Amino acid sequence: MRLLKTGIISLFTFLLLTGCLYPDERRIENSVPYSDQLQAVENAVLQYRQDYGAVPVKTREEDTPIFRRYPINFTQLVPGYLQSAPGNSFENGGVFQYVLIHPERMPEVKLIDLRVSREIQNFHQRILEYRRTNNFAPVNEAIGDGILSIDFKALNYDNEPAVSSPFHSDHKLPLLMQTDGEIIVDYSMDIMHYINEYGMGEYVEGDDLRWLLVDHSPFVPVNSLPQTMKDGEIVFMSGSESIE
Known part of the structure; x- marks a missing residue:
């Protein structure tokens, strides 16, 4: 024993x-x-x-x-x-x-x-199921060049789903959809926070400000489209995906 x-x-x-x-x-x-x-x-x-x-x-x-x-x-x-x-x-x-x-x-x-990617994959699966049932996508309106807002009520959400930002622990980032069905994240909140925190640095209006996030963080903004500053607001850009 x-x-x-x-x-x-x-x-x-x-x-x-x-x-x-x-x-x-x-x-x-x-x-x-x-x-x-x-x-x-x-x-x-x-x-x-x-x-x-x-x-x-x-x-x-x-x-x-x-x-x-x-x-x-x-x-x-x-x-x-x-x-x-x-x-x-x-x-x-x-x-x-x-x-x-x-x-x-x-x-x-x-x-x-990858937690952001997984959240988006789960949400995208819900949209695919809706499209199979209804033969159309749950969208509200066009808000940019090939970018659509999502009808979350049609998907039976009480509150609009959002993903946790890797750039700021308190930020929940909105989800949007492209006309090809891809889900994207709106990083406007993070970009504006970084501008307030660090300034624009070498960037000017018209530049892809996702790179400001990359410069000051260990992360990259996945499921994103180019965004820039225009008239004091962060907006989606048209054209090239990267400043490189």
Whole structure:
């Protein structure tokens, strides 16, 4: 009996030290954008480029939206340049996808918050079900070039659904729809907050101000369209998706 108790105590101690008794703590750890992990991945990317003359990214089509176009391929970095993919990365059970911006110039590592993408996927599925039943989309009116507001009452929502912003913890961002059925996020609230916080910097009216978010955050604005400042308000732009 004494040996049994000793074994149980030893097992408990092992689980305590390894964190296996705290799945909530593990989930929290996998959902925090640690700056040291970002820097470690960026250093690995730069060293890989120096060695091979290319960046370690997965192949995507040229028409892939700019912020999703260059996902990091960790199989090319592990174990030669990194011991493992970061714990908060999708590849390691986390909620972030690591991506590159400016890969042709000075590559920078940024994050896609996959929780935003999942929320949008769930909402898009509800719209598809509505269209199958009614043979038309639940839209109210056109509010921009190819951008439509959504009839949330037709979808039986008591309150308009919104996604949690990765740029500001208190912001809930509105959802809109393109004429092709794609769901987009309106980042106006975040952009205006960053303008108030940091100023316009090198940007002027007519520039794609999504890049202001990227400059001052570890994240990129997924499911987005170019937005700019006009007459003191943030509006959607027409034309090119990126200032690059």
